[in-house]
Amino acid sequence: MKIFLENLYHSDCYFLPIRDNQQVLVGVELITHFSSEDGTVRIPTSRVIAQLTEEQHWQLFSEQLELLKSCQHFFIQHKLFAWLNLTPQVATLLLERDNYAGELLKYPFIELLINENYPHLNEGKDNRGLLSLSQVYPLVLGNLGAGNSTMKAVFDGLFTRVMLDKSFIQQQITHRSFEPFIRAI
Known part of the structure; x- marks a missing residue:
């Protein structure tokens, strides 16, 4: 996907491995970075995402x-999950358009990842x-x-x-309330 802000940027997707507490690979998070055409400038993903139109959100999600x-055979064969970040704009399209929903449901290894900053999550x-x-x-809640x-x-x-968020774990692990908290979730 190509986006023009003050420069022309293109998207690059990467797989970030996610492991359990035994260090066994559970799945991957698909993350996207945006960089200039010549590769010399990288722009924060959050800055790009905030400026996308609804159509561009869907285009990025589709890509x-x-x-x-x-890669579906790999995920299925190895029983791995793939976490795909969900923006509110894409969520709206998934709920409103059956053809979009049907396409995603064909791939049971895909789970939709939202973060704590998702609108109205506290409700x-x-x-x-x-x-x-x-x-x-x-x-999936990605950064509790x-x-x-x-x-x-x-x-x-x-x-x-x-x-759980890594920083949260590092800050809370020594507290007596951490273990009961983990058991509760």
């Missing part, structure tokens, strides 16, 4: 989905859009502890899995 589709199942998404797709969100969405059962 990521195509990449995962091309949990009272957020109709988030509840609807969780009833159709496997949702990184922000100021409450645990409501987690305790409401909206997520197939939860990934």
Whole structure:
């Protein structure tokens, strides 16, 4: 995908391995970076994402989905998951257009990843859009502890899995409340 801001940028996708506490590979997160055509300038992904139109959000998501589709036999054969970041704009399209939803449901190894900064996450199942998404797709909360969100969405059962933020773990692991917290989620 190519985006023009003050320069022309193109997207590059990478697989970030995700391991469990035993260091066994569980899956990969598909991450995207944007860099200038000549490769000399890299722009923060969050800055690009914030400026995309709804159509560009869908175009980026579609490109990521195509990449995962091309690797589907690997994921299925090795019983690995692929986590695909979900923006609110793409979430709206998935909920409103059946053809988009049907395409994604063909690939059971794909789970949709949202972060703590997802709009209205603190509403949990009272957020109709988030509840609807969780009833159709496997949702993953990707950075629990990184922000100021409450645990409501987690305790409401909206997520197939939860990934803790590394900094959160490092800060909290020595506290006596950490182990009960982990057991609760």
